[in-house]
Amino acid sequence: MKVTFKIWRQEGPKDKGEIKTYEVDGLTEDMSFLEALDHLNELLVLKNENVIAFEYDCREGICGQCGVFINGRAHGPHDNITTCQLHMRSFNDGDTIVVEPWLAASFPVIKDLIVDRSAFDRIIEQGAFISAKTGTAAEANAILIGREVADKAMDVAACIGCGACVATCKNASASLFTAAKINHLNSLPQGKPEASKRVLEMTKQMELEGFGSCTFTGACEVECPEGISIINIAEMNARRSKAKWLS
């Protein structure tokens, strides 16, 4: 299988980037997309050229590191997957594949396809945790939680912070990510004591980081590898209004 990669190359955060073209032969349909990039990098090493910098860790769809924009879609042509779950069989022999880093003012490019997503960490630092004494683990059934609440919390806890929601949003809004983190803890009894502070502080940080606002295009929920629904953003808005005006 032979494809033409058109890949964003950028030396450093302050450098000007550009799309470079690479003809790559010897790929197979069974290869994952990241393996195809590995293959290309091996060819670049043999030619004594700089390899393409891209992020990955688990390669099994759970770590959220491997986000890149492929042929106009976050994580490639399929809905609700990570880049590492994309395989070359999704492309045809002779295809041109354009690979770009996430684009958002709050996600500056570090090198090539790697962006700095620490803005997400700073949002998390504002309240995506519960204050509890650590030590011996408490009895799991001490706090009973209804199945519906547990499932709902788990659906949003599934967020791996890959940044596809920001990348695909025309406003680079981090609303889906922030909503997932807030709704996860605020819907559980353990999260209740700090619920108001959590929603106010985290949404405030989201704004301070320079992310745009949510227009409900719905693009984020289609690209989210965990399929987190945008209804969560409406729920975050409700929780925020309640915390701001009623408590």
Add this chain to the structure above:
Amino acid sequence: MFLKKSIIALTGLFLCLFLIVHLSANCILLLPETIARDLYNSYSTTLRESTIIKVIAYVLYLSIILHVFYALLITLKNRKAKPQKYVINKSNENSSWTSQNMGLIGVIILLFIIVHLANFWARIKLGIGEEVGLDAMGNKDVYEVTHTLFQNIYFVIFYTLISIPLALHLHHGLKSAFKTLGFYHKKGLTILAKIALFYAIVMGFGFGIIPFIVYFK
């Protein structure tokens, strides 16, 4: 950001309500001319003389101004959040064209509103331009103003074509306004989506067809 979005949502919902009243009144134009003229003119006179309607009219002007102003502010901020565009972006595969272009559609509607106000509001309420005559009952002959305007095929086509972006804007706007304001009931949102579609079709079709009917009457 949240307050600005809420203002856009609230003013938008108020404008949605206004359009229902506006279209209902426009339906008078579909009646036979003998009845329509008197009814339409006396209706508009009643509106102009009512104190409550005067207050609502100011709320309406304010709503349009705030809706546009905050949409502009938010758009500028959003542009700053996403300064660079992708070489290829297949946004049509994950979201509707309308949802991606609410600003553009809004600008088209705003241009229409300016023309529309110049056609009617400026002449009838401000007395700018050609003077509006009186009908047999002594009311300002607003029916005649409408009738004359829609004898011009270009205005008919303009008013009809504008109903398309209007319907698109209303469809997405109505759905997302509720979500912006924090309505997150899953089943409720499914019903809301259907209501928004129905509302947008009725508004688009209603406002779009009336100029044509008046033209051929």
